[in-house]
Amino acid sequence: MSAPAIRLKDVGVRLGEVDVLQNLSLDLQARTVAVIGENGSGKSTFARLLGGLINRTSGELSIMGIDPARRAAELRRRIAIVFSNPDAQIIMPTVAEDVAFSLRADRLPPAELTQRVGAAMERFGLTELAQRPSHDLSGGQKQLLALCGAMVRNPELVIADEPTAYLDARNARRVAEHLLEDAGHRLVLVTHDLALAARCEQVVLFAGGALVGLGEPEEIISQYEAVLAC
């Protein structure tokens, strides 16, 4: 059996005086993993930790064989992160330019850049909006653009932190379909949407900064719902 894509051993994260994650040990091998839990349980910190946006205070962490604290730049080339607020993820003035911005560091030949941007926009249904001002899009279109900007780099791992939080049902469904489709990437999805979590292969449950459940969606969601019912 191959090594787990994500491996944490006794990982702790301390922000200021608060231990936001404590003694976290887990191996994640499933292609799609949902992370659930109440507000303040440590889900987003976990996502930021995996994305190399914050560093652990203790323990060992390996993401696709990379230690984010030591090889952050390499990790970022291989992963993509999608946040809940699309406004903060859009950098460039038009849709096409914003998608192309994600490939800027690769210094691709113009023809290849145009081809990859075009293909990505087509995949996310943004071709008609290519020349539209990015910030004038609807919330759903903005989140699709943010997702397109993340996926155009063909990441091996996508970390999505409540990507459907601000969206209506139709747009939430479209974003979810793109995230969950098997396009050669793994997914770690932080969500409060239990129906969406149920569609993942594995679910992680956090409470009070600690891991309290890891397993099949049905089992872990039932465990969470029992807690919510108390």
Place this chain on the structure above:
Amino acid sequence: MLTLYRPGTGWLHRMPAGPKLLLILSVVLVVSLLPAHWSTAAIAALVAIVGYTVSGLGPGLRGIRELGHQMFSLRWIMVITLVSQLIFMGPEPAVANTARVTAAIVLAALLSLTTRVTALLDAIERGLRPLERLGLDAARCALLLTVTISTIPVLGRRAAEVRDAQRARGARNNPQTFVIPFLIVALKHADELGDALTARGVR
């Protein structure tokens, strides 16, 4: 991002971003250095009109209509500049300086009206590259400029949200109660933007 770019095929649109930046900068500089005389107001106005007419922004009077649109969006800057200088400096310098400032801004706008931000970003990066020998990170400077401009409309929208939230709670428009929540929102946006840039592979 402030989306001023208007798609087009005129000669100014087709001109490479670097030379265009230098050309427009030179015209703006000349207008800015004119003396504070009545004739300056006429020259500044004429340069702006000619600039918009010959820039190939579109068929017919499209250029002049665009100039009118730009002037309308500058109306308060023009009023404040004119009135304050009328009070302290008299009519001739007030009119000349207001005309110079207005002409400089609308001429500079020709750059953003006819150049995609990506092309401008590339041109600035290329222009700054010789300074890399002195330790300057050209790519980062160009990106800084882009992100700064892109943040303006987002913060404008956040400011409106803060004002709406205050009105919803019965508060009047009050700068004192506006500043702190707006600062918090702006700092939060800065944090999120930093994360997003990092997530998109920017060092």
